[in-house]
Amino acid sequence: MSKGPSGTECRLSPKQQDRLAAALREGPAAHGYTEDQRWTLARVADLIARLFRVNYTLRGASMLLHRMGFSPQMPAHRPIERDEDTIATWREEVWRQAKI
Secondary structure, three states, X not given: OOOOOXXXXXXXXXXXHHHHHHHHHHOHHXXXXXXXXXXXXXXXXXXXXXXXXXXXXXXXXXXXHHHXXXXXXXXXXXXXXXXXXXXXXXXXXXXXXXXX
């Protein structure tokens, strides 16, 4: 008879996990990471330590996020200043001329 999944118990309570999920949804800038809008494992581990005074390794943070239903994401690298109308115009006019 199985006793369930092996491994250590989660060091965060379900309530703390809900609070962590809400903090992650706020985004990195809301927690002082203004360089870019990406959550890294190091940032997540740091956030957990600041919010709950519990230290996680990068692997432990990864496993916790997976257990909470988060998955690795690759951000779309698009500048905020991107102007879709200008790009469409360029494709229609300039690119067409360049292909000739």
